[in-house]
Amino acid sequence: MCRWTTSDAHLCPEPVLSCATAAASTRIFVPLPSAASLTLICFTLLLVTAGSATGACPPRAGHDSLQVLGSGVNCSWTLERHTRSYNHLEGDVRLRRLYSANKFFLCIDRAGKVDGTRRKNYADSLMEIRSVSVGVVAIKSVSNGLYLAMSKKGTLFGSVKYSPSCKFKERIEENGYNTYASLRWKHGGRQMFVSLNGRGKPRRGHKARRRHPSTHFLPMLPS
Secondary structure, eight states: OOOOBOOTTSSSOOOBOOTHHHHHTTOOOOOOOOHHHHHHHHHHHHHHHHHHHHOOOOOOOOHHHHHHHTTTSOOSOOSSOOTTOOGGGTTOEEEEEEEETTSOEEEEOTTOOEEEEOOTTOGGGEEEEEEEETTEEEEEETTTOOEEEEOTTSOEEEESSOOGGGEEEEEEOTTSOEEEEEEEEEETTEEEEOOBOTTSOBOOGGGOOTTSGGGOEEEEOOO
């Protein structure tokens, strides 16, 4: 049985509820979602349904929502940046000095001779690196306008005219350096790389390997 009791501490006593009614007062009430939350949930479900039906990807949002919305949908994009994607560089032109891991700057003189120099501000070492297609560049000396080229035998030289022999595949290696392999020529099915040996002399392309320091170049901003 429940009964009403009064408190003697007040002039106007307040009722005190006991037993089952007191237990009921301890119930936890879960608030219902707001109208804005319901609208957002309905909109998210609509996007998922539309994406599944059409095979399209949902629009980019926060990382958490992408993991939910992307489930079950074949999307071409991902959250992480593709380290081998060069689409943003197509048509790009950069002025750089190519500094090798052997501590030489690649240069092309007026006679078309390719060499390495330790002089930091040597005029013939300033290069214009132009992206001619995705992941492919042309390298031209700013001082004399000669293009870096590679012959069928893997010899580097400066070319007056731009040709397929002047195209190089630019790749960012794991150590942060770049490698440049001839797009046109290969030796025994293997790529031939731009390379400077320990004395700053160009090596034949077929003698260079991707992981060798002589093929690694750091594009440095001109000072």
